[in-house]
Amino acid sequence: MKKKVRMVQSLVLIVFIVLFAFITLVTPKSDFSEAENRALQTRPELSLDAVKSGDFQTNYENYLSDQFFGRELFVNLKTRGSRLLGKKDINGVYVGKDDYLIEKHSYGDYDEDRVNSNIEALADFMNRMTAKYGKEHTCLMFVPAKDAAMSNKLPAFAKPLDTSLITEKMSKLLDDGGAGADVMLDLTETMKSHEDEYIYFRTDHHWTMRGAYYGYCDYAMKMGLTLHPSSDYDITEVAKDFYGTTFDKIQLKKTPDIVELLTLSTGAPKVKVKFDDDNNIWQTLYKEDAVNAKDKYTYFLGGNTAKIQVNSNTKNNKTLLLVKDSFSNCLIPFLTSEYERIYMIDLRYSKDMMSVTMDKINSKHTITDVLVCFNYEKFMEATGVTLLKEADALQ
Amino acid sequence: MVFSSLVFLFRFLPVVLLIYYLAPKQFRNLILFLSSIFFYAWGEPILVCLMIFSSILDFFMGRGIGAARRMGNETLPKVFLTISLVGNLGLLAVFKYADFFISSINTVTGAEIPLLKLALPIGISFYTFQTLSYTIDVYRGQVKPQRNFIAFAAYVTLFPQLIAGPIVRYKTVARELRRRKESLRDFSSGAFRFVIGLSKKVLIANSVGAVFDEVAAMNSSELSTMTAWLGVVAFTFQIYFDFSGYSDMAIGLGRMFGFHFLENFEHPYESTSITEFWRRWHISLGTWFKEYVYIPLGGNRRGFKRQVINIAIVWFLTGMWHGASWNFVLWGVYYGILLVLEKLFLLDKLEKLPGILTHCYTMVLVVIGWAFFSFSDVKFKGDFLSALLFRAGGGFADSRFVYLLLSNLVMFLIAAIGSTSIPMLFGKRVFAMSKRKRALVVGLFMGICLMLSLCSLVSDTYNPFLYFRF
Numbered sequence: 084m085k086k087k088v089r090m091v092q093s094l095v096l097i098v099f100i101v102l103f104a105f106i107t108l109v110t111p112k113s114d115f116s117e118a119e120n121r122a123l124q125t126r127p128e129l130s131l132d133a134v135k136s137g138d139f140q141t142n143y144e145n146y147l148s149d150q151f152f153g154r155e156l157f158v159n160l161k162t163r164g165s166r167l168l169g170k171k172d173i174n175g176v177y178v179g180k181d182d183y184l185i186e187k188h189s190y191g192d193y194d195e196d197r198v199n200s201n202i203e204a205l206a207d208f209m210n211r212m213t214a215k216y217g218k219e220h221t222c223l224m225f226v227p228a229k230d231a232a233m234s235n236k237l238p239a240f241a242k243p244l245d246t247s248l249i250t251e252k253m254s255k256l257l258d259d260g261g262a263g264a265d266v267m268l269d270l271t272e273t274m275k276s277h278e279d280e281y282i283y284f285r286t287d288h289h290w291t292m293r294g295a296y297y298g299y300c301d302y303a304m305k306m307g308l309t310l311h312p313s314s315d316y317d318i319t320e321v322a323k324d325f326y327g328t329t330f331d332k333i334q335l336k337k338t339p340d341i342v343e344l345l346t347l348s349t350g351a352p353k354v355k356v357k358f359d360d361d362n363n364i365w366q367t368l369y370k371e372d373a374v375n376a377k378d379k380y381t382y383f384l385g386g387n388t389a390k391i392q393v394n395s396n397t398k399n400n401k402t403l404l405l406v407k408d409s410f411s412n413c414l415i416p417f418l419t420s421e422y423e424r425i426y427m428i429d430l431r432y433s434k435d436m437m438s439v440t441m442d443k444i445n446s447k448h449t450i451t452d453v454l455v456c457f458n459y460e461k462f463m464e465a466t467g468v469t470l471l472k473e474a475d476a477l478q
Numbered sequence: 479m480v481f482s483s484l485v486f487l488f489r490f491l492p493v494v495l496l497i498y499y500l501a502p503k504q505f506r507n508l509i510l511f512l513s514s515i516f517f518y519a520w521g522e523p524i525l526v527c528l529m530i531f532s533s534i535l536d537f538f539m540g541r542g543i544g545a546a547r548r549m550g551n552e553t554l555p556k557v558f559l560t561i562s563l564v565g566n567l568g569l570l571a572v573f574k575y576a577d578f579f580i581s582s583i584n585t586v587t588g589a590e591i592p593l594l595k596l597a598l599p600i601g602i603s604f605y606t607f608q609t610l611s612y613t614i615d616v617y618r619g620q621v622k623p624q625r626n627f628i629a630f631a632a633y634v635t636l637f638p639q640l641i642a643g644p645i646v647r648y649k650t651v652a653r654e655l656r657r658r659k660e661s662l663r664d665f666s667s668g669a670f671r672f673v674i675g676l677s678k679k680v681l682i683a684n685s686v687g688a689v690f691d692e693v694a695a696m697n698s699s700e701l702s703t704m705t706a707w708l709g710v711v712a713f714t715f716q717i718y719f720d721f722s723g724y725s726d727m728a729i730g731l732g733r734m735f736g737f738h739f740l741e742n743f744e745h746p747y748e749s750t751s752i753t754e755f756w757r758r759w760h761i762s763l764g765t766w767f768k769e770y771v772y773i774p775l776g777g778n779r780r781g782f783k784r785q786v787i788n789i790a791i792v793w794f795l796t797g798m799w800h801g802a803s804w805n806f807v808l809w810g811v812y813y814g815i816l817l818v819l820e821k822l823f824l825l826d827k828l829e830k831l832p833g834i835l836t837h838c839y840t841m842v843l844v845v846i847g848w849a850f851f852s853f854s855d856v857k858f859k860g861d862f863l864s865a866l867l868f869r870a871g872g873g874f875a876d877s878r879f880v881y882l883l884l885s886n887l888v889m890f891l892i893a894a895i896g897s898t899s900i901p902m903l904f905g906k907r908v909f910a911m912s913k914r915k916r917a918l919v920v921g922l923f924m925g926i927c928l929m930l931s932l933c934s935l936v937s938d939t940y941n942p943f944l945y946f947r948f
Contacts, residue, residue: 191695
């Protein structure tokens with residue numbers, strides 16, 4: 084009879100490893116996860132070089148993990164288990180108040196060298212741009228992440244990442260470099276003052292168009308542009324049941340988000356949008372079929388592209404160079420009524436040095452204004468910021 | 479490869495178990511040897527050669543010592559042992575300590591000798607000590623030289639304990655290398671032990687480890703004294719559950735293949751003195767140093783003065799063994815001093831105190847010890863130290879401390895209880911149940927542990943092994 088206990092003990096482990104080995108072998112694989120909105124690791128190619136460098140092994144482990152059958156269910160179970168134990172943050176996400184899921188940021192998550200070189204490259208770029216285009220035409224805008232912008236939604240006693248280290252360092256470099264710290268526009272306080280409004284998505288790390296509106300107000304005031312009061316805008320709901328990237332990390336279903344569109348009631352300017360390496364020309368800033376996709380934030384400009392050019396029927400001959408990340412995608416609609424042309428560069432996807440890009444633009448239309456708009460956290464981890472470095476080669 | 483990975487659990491282990499048990503007995507050592515090479519090469523595709531080299535070297539040195547002995551030659555065995563010692567310790571010195579010595583020399587003399595920048599081969603400290611135990615014991619005549627290279631290589635490379643211990647001395651498994659009897663009894667207890675170890679690692683060590691990492695990554699301005707100490711306490715639990723979990727998995731896997739390794743941990747955090755702590759913590763390392771360093775130096779048989787020197791040597795080496803960095807040396811010396819003090823007078827005093835006090839005494843010192851130990855992971859060393867010493871930029875306590883404490887309180891409690899023998903008491907109660915009930919309870923328990931571990935493994939990106947680096 085003792086044998087029975089031993090059989091059970093042995094079989095539990097054997098069945099477990101054999102069953103899941105089998106399942107991971109036979110379940111269908113895919114190269115993109117709709118649920119997590121990211122590319123999945125596919126089975127790596129076996130080669131001597133890949134084995135020697137260890138890439139094969141690492142990729143194979145990622146492949147197993149990415150393609151694991153019922154991944155979302157396991158993540159969800161893990162989240163529930165952690166919640167039972169009283170954890171307030173799981174897999175780097177705070178389960179905050181009012182169904183807000185908020186990404187947790189700490190300096191340990193970032194590569195210190197990259198952060199520093201990004202700050203230096205950007206400060207240097209801003210100094211040169213200010214010298215060239217003048218202070219009234221140059222701006223560096225920092226958008227806070229949700230933890231700092233809506234710290235009232237954080238669990239009790241939790242603190243947002245203190246981004247003042249970045250701001251202080253940047254200010255000093257801007258002061259020393261001649262641009263002056265005041266070309267920098269830190270939106271943290273502005274966003275905080277609206278923390279009770281729907282300025283960030285509950286389940287996604289981006290701001291909403293309402294949030295972007297307040298960013299635009301600050302920018303417009305600083306640059307002396309037309310400032311439309313919020314009553315000038317019509318608000319329409321364009322998508323619902325949106326579960327964004329923050330949700331993906333913990334798979335905990337709470338209230339889903341809606342995507343709202345703000346349009347000038349007097350009529351938004353007509354636009355032509357041209358995407359890099361794509362002959363398609365859009366007559367709109369919005370991707371209508373994104374409302375049925377998983378990532379509904381792609382409603383704004385269809386997601387991330389290296390280079391986008393927007394021409395509007397605002398005839399003032401102003402050409403804006405916008406160096407951006409995905410946060411700017413829902414800021415653009417506010418800018419089209421102020422600039423005849425907007426050239427957008429996402430350095431994470433672009434391969435050209437900034438100077439080359441600017442030469443190309445200038446050969447058609449002379450740049451009149453420069454705006455760099457980054458989310459703090461995206462900026463700290465962004466690759467490609469050093470592409471800004473040699474921009475002084477222009478002309 | 480690590481045990482707590484999908485590739486080990488759902489690729490390597492089922493395949494190796496299947497081949498091993500299908501194969502006739504005479505091929506089983508070969509299968510273990512080949513699969514261990516695969517296991518190691520998964521993480522060290524190049525430096526696996528070093529390990530194979532060590533195996534070949536010590537195999538032939540062992541044979542040489544045996545042959546010379548048979549011919550009545552007294553000098554040759556010494557020569558062969560020296561070659562083995564120099565070869566193995568030489569590799570260890572070059573790969574693990576060279577840069578440390580070079581940079582220390584550079585700091586002291588102002589010289590600018592370039593660093594070698596060699597990658598540390600995984601588990602080199604573990605397998606070097608293992609194979610040395612072989613040649614030394616052969617030299618001492620305590621074991622017969624192994625005649626079969628495959629059997630010997632299977633011992634050196636044996637994947638269960640290869641990369642993070644326990645340090646299995648050759649004589650422990652000599653007989654089982656030649657002939658061992660795999661049994662349902664061993665397999666079942668091994669399976670249970672493996673599941674326990676996996677859960678300790680994945681469910682507890684990784685959770686509290688994340689707390690330590692978060693604290694270690696904070697910058698000085700936001701660090702309060704209580705946060706810093708909470709981090710060290712988290713590390714205290716992380717290193718125990720990480721390392722003892724690994725040992726559990728190693729011992730369990732060993733049993734599944736018919737080997738019996740000695741225990742490596744005996745609830746060290748229940749100790750009532752530092753002396754006792756070191757009898758219960760990483761037992762295989764303590765035994766190794768005792769047997770191959772402390773006793774050959776004369777141990778306690780040559781007067782107290784000599785004993786103190788011997789203790790100092792052993793603890794300096796113990797510190798160094800953990801890593802090529804001064805904080806490990808400091809940590810070793812710290813324990814050396816405590817142990818001498820206990821031998822001098824403290825132990826007698828402690829015996830008269832109530833258990834709760836001696837337990838607190840021990841844990842406070844152990845946690846302070848881990849503070850030294852963890853420094854290699856702490857970015858802002860100076861600031862972290864001043865935070866620990868009540869001179870924190872963030873004051874005595876702040877909201878971050880409260881947050882971390884509240885959010886992880888239950889996990890800390892589980893870890894605290896889990897590091898005592900209380901879970902064993904529950905085990906005994908289960909043992910007293912009827913067979914039917916017992917099968918149900920144990921089966922369910924293992925199933926739940928495995929599923930929870932799987933949930934964590936699939937969803938976590940954080941899964942380090944601390945003792946890998948040693």
